[in-house]
Amino acid sequence: MDTPLDRLAEQFRRLPGIGIKTARKLAYYMVQQPPEKIEEFIAAIRDAKQKMCFCSICFNLSSQDPCPICSDDRRDHGVICVVETPQDVSAIERSGDYHGLYHVLQGALSPLDGIGVEDLRIKELLQRLQNTEVQEIILATDPDVEGEATALYLARLLKATGIRVTRIARGLPMGGDIEYADEATLAGAVANRQEM
Structure with missing residues (x-):
């Protein structure tokens, strides 16, 4: 019924x-x-x-266009953090440590789900880089198969621009136990270790 x-x-x-x-x-x-x-x-x-609308510059969700982040002159306009979703912007903003701009792809490459290059905001990212003072692109896609494929594709594509391309580090979460971490997480934590 x-x-x-x-x-x-x-x-x-x-x-x-x-x-x-x-x-x-x-x-x-x-x-x-x-x-x-x-x-x-x-x-x-x-x-x-x-x-709510999508910002015409970064494609983040906002109640104004351009969004408050893109409109803020105090932010570092020389760095763009590329993320998959507006939720990723919120998560990074909550950390309080990033003060650059964003570009939201609106997804990740996933051929099995029918999501290709043309379905993401990649063309808009490239257009955005043509007349800017951007010195670094941070690829902050998810550490899963789709996110890694998207980051690799973007890294190869952006290499021709001469702009520095970096990837967010991977490792153990705060409060996590090493014995319960999977092999890929542990490998990322060791590879991305920092000097103290």
Whole structure:
């Protein structure tokens, strides 16, 4: 039987990282809320959808164009950190240690999923580099097969520009145990060691 509750749970299940049990839990929770709370929730979704856009320079999500990062003269305009998603920008910004600009690819190369070079914001990155003072590109794609393939492709492509291309280091997370780390993580940690 297809009830309104089932349809609501199905909508939640379409969200990334939400399984059937969590979707049902969220659906039950929502129908038990007072109408004004539901209206606030709906208004927040509508407001975000209507007022958020992609920055025309870096393709990060923002409520203004260009975004506050691209518009900030205090940031280092000589460095661009290339990431896969707007969520990656948020994560790096939370660290508080990076003060350059960003370029969001809107994904990573994944031939099995039908995502090729033309599906990413690579052409826009190259155009951006033509008339700028950029001295370094930091490739901060995910350390998975797709992220590594994307970083290798970009490194080869950007070599011709003469701009310094670097890759973020890989290693052990803070608070992690060496004995539980996989071989690739340990290899990255040893290869990217720093002098103390």
